[in-house]
Amino acid sequence: MSPTPAIPKSASADQARDLLEAAGWRQVGLGDWSWVLADPTGAQAARVTPFDPAYHLHAQACLDGPPNRWLPRIDAILPLRRDGYVVVMERLWPANEAQAAAFCSALGIVNDSGYAPPPDLPFAEADDDLAALRGRLTDLILEGARRFKLWGGSDIRPGNVMADGQGRLKLVDPVFVRGLGIVEAVRDGRLDLLSDFSREQLEDFMTIPPFSPGEETQGLRRRLAELYA
Template identity: 30%
Template structure:
């Protein structure tokens, strides 16, 4: 499965990545507000592909650095995509009862002994993300972020998130400031996230945001020339 990632060209976008996985037989398994997911032909893995995800590298770092706890998903591959996209190949996960998810979140918040090592990694990487990203939100306690691996263990996933409402509000209302906070190479496809849960987002509004950002980028380039 990592061969697909390895074969992607250096400038592959989220569209290129999705096409490559689909051509290899991976099938759609859902979409959220930031990414879509495809499942491997053998059912053991999933790939999460986002057009724009500032926190993706920190989530991948959590999966790598907390792997020894067994309380995060197994990460098989991670790749940043051109324009600020993010790709993660991980084990296929299953939903859990909400009470189990809430209990696990509570254990993380209280640094219960059985999750202490996980919590230490979670907090360390979150602090890094908060220092680097203007819109890094607090830890996400959505019950859907606690899932179960194929071996039955509970795992925490997607604990980090960008404050989308604040980020997009600034992009729309104050693009001049927005372009100074996030390089173009990390936000090229910010209007292409799926918004499967909180949408719809009409194309006219997306186009207007792109125009405003393009004008701000051009004005900044003129000032820096």
């Protein structure tokens, strides 16, 4: 396992990625909100984001709470500029889709992002940790709903289940803030819906991976500037 390079709290997400890559880490994943890099040994991963309040809630809960066999090991949450951060964690790989679907079905928490698990999938590994996880996730979903007007809720689906080096399933990204809702609120001038976030947070939001360079992204940034002029 390679040491994580020193990343200043003032660093942007791009600067953090540059520092990791200079230390031999390589990008192995790209999500809607983040970039994932693996260390040279393949034992650890770093999830880098300029802004993702939902995943921060989940990662902090993993770090603070008791170990649970269905959750990944989080080693550290490193703060970046404003509300960006790097989550250093165990390296994970894609899970068997059928096993992941059965796990989601057994967990029994309704998905709010559009996924509907097949009913009554057999899952032989249900245990006390699964029951404990169900309770922790319920609390996490309620906490997010209290904090954010544009809270999405549960995003428990096979695509957010991965596996460790021994093939053990890990739930990696179970909750979400409605990113499309943020975009629509900026376009529509709905400052009432955006009041949970600062202008700086929204500017950082517009640097996550889906915002590719181009007129559409620039237009959205101009609209944000107009709202806060």
